[in-house]
Amino acid sequence: MCHPPGSRPPEIPRDLLPPMSGGAGGEDAILTSADGTKLRAYLARASRSADGAGVVIAPDVRGLHPFYEELAERFAAAGVQAIAFDYFGRTAGTERRRDDVDVMPHVRQTTPKGVFADIAASLAHLEKQTGARRRFVLGFCFGGRVAFLSSAEQPGIAGVVGFYGRLSKREGETWPVPVEEATRMSAPVLGLMGGADPGIPHSDVDAASNIISRCTPARHTRSSTARSPITRLPATTRGVACSPSSGPEIPPRGRDDRRLAARVHGHRRAPHGVLTNVLNPKVALFNLTFLPQSSRRATTCCRGPPPRRAPPRARPHVAPLYALAIDRLGRLVQGARRWLERVSRGALMGLGVRLAFERR
Numbered sequence: 001m002c003h004p005p006g007s008r009p010p011e012i013p014r015d016l017l018p019p020m021s022g023g024a025g026g027e028d029a030i031l032t033s034a035d036g037t038k039l040r041a042y043l044a045r046a047s048r049s050a051d052g053a054g055v056v057i058a059p060d061v062r063g064l065h066p067f068y069e070e071l072a073e074r075f076a077a078a079g080v081q082a083i084a085f086d087y088f089g090r091t092a093g094t095e096r097r098r099d100d101v102d103v104m105p106h107v108r109q110t111t112p113k114g115v116f117a118d119i120a121a122s123l124a125h126l127e128k129q130t131g132a133r134r135r136f137v138l139g140f141c142f143g144g145r146v147a148f149l150s151s152a153e154q155p156g157i158a159g160v161v162g163f164y165g166r167l168s169k170r171e172g173e174t175w176p177v178p179v180e181e182a183t184r185m186s187a188p189v190l191g192l193m194g195g196a197d198p199g200i201p202h203s204d205v206d207a208a209s210n211i212i213s214r215c216t217p218a219r220h221t222r223s224s225t226a227r228s229p230i231t232r233l234p235a236t237t238r239g240v241a242c243s244p245s246s247g248p249e250i251p252p253r254g255r256d257d258r259r260l261a262a263r264v265h266g267h268r269r270a271p272h273g274v275l276t277n278v279l280n281p282k283v284a285l286f287n288l289t290f291l292p293q294s295s296r297r298a299t300t301c302c303r304g305p306p307p308r309r310a311p312p313r314a315r316p317h318v319a320p321l322y323a324l325a326i327d328r329l330g331r332l333v334q335g336a337r338r339w340l341e342r343v344s345r346g347a348l349m350g351l352g353v354r355l356a357f358e359r360r
């Protein structure tokens with residue numbers, strides 16, 4: 001199994017999160033495949049998805065389990081609509097399975113035709129429920145090969161990404177391999193392999209990369225057009241997308257890797273959290289509206305009530321302009337805010353209680 005029970009996806013690097021974004025939840029969905037099969041899926045909606053991106057997640061050999069449900073939520077939090085689906089609707093039904101269930105009898109009964117029909121149903125449901133226009137297929141292990149083959153089997157998708165998907169056939173295996181379908185692939189392909197994974201030899205990676213790069217569209221990056229579709233990750237085996245707290249950890253090899261490890265472990269959350277809350281336009285509007293009311297009224301013992309003063313001149317344009325300026329600044333400064341949100345939430349609740357007692 002690629003992700004054992006208890007594994008969790010890593011935290012999202014903060015520079016990939018939309019400004020002022022929060023966590024994203026998900027919901028179970030029962031889909032109907034082309035042959036009438038009911039299958040379980042998990043849909044996570046992004047609150048904001050400017051580029052209309054969406055991803056169908058093909059799990060590892062265990063099928064749909066909590067790791068991939070949480071991974072779908074991670075994508076949604078980063079602004080990508082996501083749905084993860086289960087392979088075993090035809091043999092195991094739509095109920096959730098316990099972690100100790102033996103799935104291999106169900107794996108042996110999967111067929112390419114059935115799995116690709118389930119992916120098509122997931123793509124259609126994702127588009128219908130979220131409006132995702134640029135749809136991708138991403139898979140792990142067993143699902144990694146499924147993702148590669150989806151480039152040939154699923155028309156209209158924007159690309160596929162496979163983590164350590166097998167590239168060669170085992171003895172007696174009936175599933176096709178990516179190199180056999182390379183001439184039919186129409187979507188860009190990206191493969192990420194463990195450099196120390198004994199199940200995927202370097203010779204298979206090199207051969208598949210050469211063939212697929214000649215047959216598929218190039219992947220366009222910000223800096224250049226990448227022609228090598230399959231990349232090896234040195235000194236890693238599998239579980240390259242596990243959380244360090246629950247699975248294999250990516251060994252830091254350079255400055256960028258150390259920065260990523262620091263983000264995962266949360267060493268930079270405090271300053272980012274402060275900036276996020278300071279530059280939050282909702283917090284700014286709250287301060288402008290309610291904080292002046294929390295100041296104590298002046299009282300006197302012998303002189304009676306203070307003289308009435310003329311109400312201040314209204315300035316309705318100040319708050320919107322201030323909020324707009326804060327929002328613009330907030331878009332430039334992104335960061336984490338978990339523990340600070342708890343503190344600020346407590347402070348705001350205390351302020352509300354204080355105002356309630358003062359009005360009495």
